[in-house]
Amino acid sequence: MGRRHHDNDGSKRLGFPVFLLISLAAFSLVYISLSTLRPLSSSQFADEREAVGGSEAGGDEYGSGCCKGIENLELWGPAVKWGTDFRLNRSEQCCSACKDMCSGDGPCLCNSWVFCGHKEKCGDRFGECWLKKQNDILDPDKQLAEQKVVWTSGLIYGKGEGIVYLETEHGNLHFKLFPECAPHSVLYITELLKLRHCAGCRFHRAEGRGESWDSEGNHISGRTFGPPFALIQGTLETEGVPFGRIPKESCPSIKRGSVAWIGSGPEFFISLANHDEWRKDYTVFGAVLPEDMRIAEKIAQLPTKQDIWSNIQVSVLKNPVSLKVKRLASSQ
Known part of the structure; x- marks a missing residue:
């Protein structure tokens, strides 16, 4: 993992014409929405002039059920729970364990996590979940090495942070x-x-x-x-x-x-x-x-x-x- 030495670590049927009208109306609404919010890069702004949009209701509240990390990213820093003694099956569980230490009004005891979830690449480190405390949550101590890094890492922001x-x-x-x-x-x-x-x-x-x-x-x-x-x-x-x-x-x-x-x-x-x-x-x-x-x-x-x-x-x-x-x- 390349850690530093200081790591601790029934209604009626509609007739076909009515159904067709409803379908066309629905399609028009979707088309209008989609064309209003299209991707627009700065280089395209003067030429293509595309806009931004969407069309379907529903969705969770912010953060509800979210517990995601970034693959091939290793966050360094002092550990508050060593992964050698704390193993889990999925990265989401590791993230949740960190969140559990970052609740209430006090400071977060854990604000970052590192998980090894690839059986073959992790070897005997498979399942290790390291819970850590970044000194600067907006400038995390990280090592990026693309495919050479087998770890998945994520950040947690507490109340008033981030x-x-x-x-x-x-x-x-x-x-x-x-x-x-x-x-x-x-x-x-x-x-x-x-x-x-x-x-x-x-x-x-x-x-x-x-x-x-x-x-x-x-x-x-x-x-x-x-x-x-x-x-x-x-x-x-x-x-x-x-x-x-x-x-x-x-x-x-x-x-x-x-x-x-x-x-x-x-x-x-x-x-x-x-x-x-x-x-x-x-x-x-x-x-x-x-x-x-x-x-x-x-x-x-x-x-x-x-x-x-x-x-x-x-x-x-x-x-x-x-x-x-x-x-x-x-x-x-």
Whole structure:
């Protein structure tokens, strides 16, 4: 594992014409939703103009049932429970064991875990679950060596931990990261935190709630689902950090405040409403703190111009809003 020495370690049948009409209507709704939230890379923005969307209700609450890690990743650091004396069958069990030590209002006794789950490659270390305590949860001590690493690792954020923010000229958008549900996404965000800049990071699309959703983000019965589509959209691709495609991770229903990737990134959006009509196709890697949603609403009201993406009308900011990804100061 390459640990350091300090590790401790019955209704009536519908006629065919009626059925056909219903099917066509349903298809149209799905098509409109899907074409509104399509992946959009920064290089495609000027040419392809594709948008973002979805269409199916349902989904778990944030973090519900999530306990995921990253394969071929080894987190180092002091162990609070040695894996040589603690063996489990699955990585999810190892993650849950760490979460059990990070409950309540006190500090987390465990904030990271390392599991060896490949029988052949792990050999006599198969099943070892190391529970650890990172000194800096937003800059974990890690070793990345792709296929040479047989370990799977994950992070756990306790109450009040894992909160970062997007700095803009209109105010700061604080949001909580979800490492248990979107570990790859969170690892990328932690890399952005190390930079003093986020060159190219910006919001470029802004659409308010219109008359379709109330101030709590609930859809108003009988109203359309857009446009406008109640979101602000941007990119988190920056110079200095190569952006690899982020795999699809946990995709709960989009709620007001959800921070999610479009496709595999780097395009992302913050939802201003509860979009239960969208399919669970978007990796949600965080949620804006309720008190900061006023900043997102403010950005959504900035001057825009109309554009057409994939035959759908969207509102594009006349002046994109630059942003930086930052971590809280220790005093905060």
